[in-house]
Amino acid sequence: xxxxxxxxYCGLARAAEILGERWGxxxxxxxxxxxxxFTDLQRGLPGIPTSVLAARLKELEGAGVVQRRVLPRPERSxxxxxxxxxxxxxxxxxxxxxxxxxxxxDPRADEIITADSMVVALRSTFRSEAAQGVRATFELRLGxxxxxxxxxxGEVEVRTGPAPAADLSIEAGxxxxxxxxxxxxxxxxxxxxxxxxSGDRDLLAxxxxxxxxxxxxxxxx
Amino acid sequence: xxxxxxxxYCGLARAAEILGERWGxxxxxxxxxxxxxFTDLQRGLPGIPTSVLAARLKELEGAGVVQRRVLPRPERSxxxxxxxxxxxxxxxxxxxxxxxxxxxxDPRADEIITADSMVVALRSTFRSEAAQGVRATFELRLGxxxxxxxxxxGEVEVRTGPAPAADLSIEAGxxxxxxxxxxxxxxxxxxxxxxxxSGDRDLLAxxxxxxxxxxxxxxxx
DNA sequence: CTGGATCCCTCACGATACTG
DNA sequence: CAGTATCGTGAGGGATCCAG
Numbered sequence: 331x332x333x334x335x336x337x338x339y340c341g342l343a344r345a346a347e348i349l350g351e352r353w354g355x356x357x358x359x360x361x362x363x364x365x366x367x368f369t370d371l372q373r374g375l376p377g378i379p380t381s382v383l384a385a386r387l388k389e390l391e392g393a394g395v396v397q398r399r400v401l402p403r404p405e406r407s408x409x410x411x412x413x414x415x416x417x418x419x420x421x422x423x424x425x426x427x428x429x430x431x432x433x434x435x436d437p438r439a440d441e442i443i444t445a446d447s448m449v450v451a452l453r454s455t456f457r458s459e460a461a462q463g464v465r466a467t468f469e470l471r472l473g474x475x476x477x478x479x480x481x482x483x484g485e486v487e488v489r490t491g492p493a494p495a496a497d498l499s500i501e502a503g504x505x506x507x508x509x510x511x512x513x514x515x516x517x518x519x520x521x522x523x524x525x526x527x528s529g530d531r532d533l534l535a536x537x538x539x540x541x542x543x544x545x546x547x548x549x550x551x
Numbered sequence: 552x553x554x555x556x557x558x559x560y561c562g563l564a565r566a567a568e569i570l571g572e573r574w575g576x577x578x579x580x581x582x583x584x585x586x587x588x589f590t591d592l593q594r595g596l597p598g599i600p601t602s603v604l605a606a607r608l609k610e611l612e613g614a615g616v617v618q619r620r621v622l623p624r625p626e627r628s629x630x631x632x633x634x635x636x637x638x639x640x641x642x643x644x645x646x647x648x649x650x651x652x653x654x655x656x657d658p659r660a661d662e663i664i665t666a667d668s669m670v671v672a673l674r675s676t677f678r679s680e681a682a683q684g685v686r687a688t689f690e691l692r693l694g695x696x697x698x699x700x701x702x703x704x705g706e707v708e709v710r711t712g713p714a715p716a717a718d719l720s721i722e723a724g725x726x727x728x729x730x731x732x733x734x735x736x737x738x739x740x741x742x743x744x745x746x747x748x749s750g751d752r753d754l755l756a757x758x759x760x761x762x763x764x765x766x767x768x769x770x771x772x
Numbered sequence: 773c774t775g776g777a778t779c780c781c782t783c784a785c786g787a788t789a790c791t792g
Numbered sequence: 793c794a795g796t797a798t799c800g801t802g803a804g805g806g807a808t809c810c811a812g
Contacts, residue, residue, distance in 0.1 A: 334784090336574075336577060336598070337597065337598060337661055337662055337663060338577070338597075338662060338663055338664070338665065338668055339655065339658040339659075339662040339663065339664050339668075339725075340580075340648070340651075340664070340665075340668035340669075340671070340672060341648040341649060341650070341651040341652030341653075341654075341655060341672055341675055341764075342576060342577070342580050342644060342647060342648035342651055342668070342671060342672075342675070343577060343651070343668065344651040344652070344654050344655055345576075345647045345648060345650055345651025345654075346576045346577065346651075348651065348654065350571060350573070350576065351784090352571070352784085352785070353557075353785095355563060355566075355567045355571065356557060356559070356563070356564060356567065359561075359563050367793075367794080368793070368794050368795070369793060369794070369795095372794095376558065376559075377557070377558060377786080378786090379785070379786050379787065379788090380788095380794085380795065380796085381785085381786085381787095381795090381796075381797085381798095382784090382785065382786080383795090384794085384795060384796080385784095385785095393654065394654070394767065394770075407793070407794085408793085408794070408795095413768075413770065414768035414769065414770075415653070415767055415768050418650055418768065419650060421646065422643060422646045422647050422650060423563060425642065425643045425646065426563060426566045426643050426647075427561070427562040427563035427566060428562060429562070429566055429639055429640060429643060430561075430562040430563055430564070430565040430566025430567075430569065431562030431565070432562075432636070433562075433565050433566075433569065433614065433615070434560065434562060434565055437560040438560075440558055441558055441559060441560040442558060442559055442560065443559070443560050443561070444559065444561075447559055447560075447561035447563070447564065448561075450561075450563060451561060451562055451563075454562055454563070504560075543562075546615065546636055547634075547635035547636050547639065548635065555803090572803095572804095573803090573804065574804095588774075588775085589774070589775050589776070590773090590774060590775075593775095598805080598806090599805090600804070600805055600806060600807090601775080601776060601777085601806095602776085602777075602778080602804085602805090602806095603803090603804060603805080604776090605775080605776060605777080606803095606804095628774070628775090629774085629775075
């Protein structure tokens with residue numbers, strides 16, 4: 331049995347072989363947001379060795395998840411993007427991220443937030459039921475990171491970058507999770523300085539309902 | 552940054568830290584089917600070192616995914632079972648397995664099938680739309696492995712073990728995937744000896760519609 | 773016999789340096 | 793910018809050993 335394989339004829343085992351290697355899931359996460367160059371990926375994945383990134387990209391390309399594309403002149407640079415097969419992971423990864431978010435406490439000092447991770451996090455926590463009848467554009471700012479979410483028709487589109495015409499712009503601190511988990515109310519978040527707003531301040535309550543982190547289920551069996 | 556962590560405050564990164572280690576996903580897969588003892592897990596995961604199994608179980612227990620339980624007398628043995636949080640992975644893993652199954656070709660000589668992997672595979676490939684109005688019990692035999700699937704009300708329950716009163720019992724060879732992927736018709740499967748039936752032979756066509764592996768999407772962007 | 777712990781060896785990962 | 797080369801370290805593979 332070759333290393334890194336499981337020797338089982340099983341769809342889940344195959345999926346684990348393709349994406350179970352270190353950094354693999356996070357590479358796909360970042361490519362779900364947008365195609366990227368090698369260096370962009372490196373920047374979004376602090377700590378990844380270049381050799382590992384190169385190896386993963388080759389493996390993912392071999393598995394039909396990622397494809398390498400040379401941009402037309404004058405750029406001639408190389409971008410990595412998901413194939414159709416790779417894009418089918420969006421739903422799975424969004425659900426997986428929603429599950430994992432329940433295990434998030436408050437951020438530790440050494441934990442960072444990246445723009446791409448935050449985009450996927452907002453897609454993960456989005457609740458279509460809570461968004462029914464809501465039509466609004468949010469801008470979210472966390473330090474250097476800026477992203478926008480357009481909610482309409484019970485769907486959401488989340489992208490990196492500012493939204494100049496946002497209905498509500500939220501400048502948030504690291505405690506944003508507590509608001510999304512319902513551990514503090516929008517009013518408390520404002521009072522404690524967890525968020526600072528500009529725009530239609532009433533929309534903060536909608537935001538907290540639409541982008542929601544569930545609690546971990548109670549302990550036993 | 553500790554080994555095995557990613558240093559990112561992100562639900563998907565946390566999920567990858569919990570389940571991304573080698574064998575982790577397959578341990579949860581087997582526990583989704585039923586609680587198991589250490590040795591049962593070992594048998595269902597050929598090639599796993601006892602040290603790795605013990606380490607993973609401790610980590611999964613620490614993450615609140617698995618719990619260790621001592622059976623009452625007279626057995627007094629120990630079983631590992633999923634917590635409520637762990638059971639929430641069923642939906643994600645089933646979808647992940649459905650995605651990975653598209654990458655399965657025909658089984659290689661060194662690839663085995665286990666009963667638990669087959670149970671999850673049937674849950675993965677189940678199509679509720681195709682099962683509307685169908686009420687039937689299937690028994691599936693692959694060598695030593697026997698499992699049963701009860702289809703009713705657009706839902707399915709798959710378990711290990713025989714179904715004596717099955718409407719259709721299918722004894723299948725390693726080519727079963729070709730039937731489920733629509734690469735051969737039920738008629739061809741019968742003629743080529745891919746399956747042998749007992750019971751209501753007409754139900755084989757239903758089986759092939761209800762438990763279905765999609766093709767990989769076409770190559771480019 | 774189950775439920776592990778301990779050993780050694782290998783290989784993949786992490787860090788850094790370097791090249792087309 | 794887009795990687796390859798090198799090297800030390802730690803986790804996994806495999807076998808063995810031990811406690812209840």
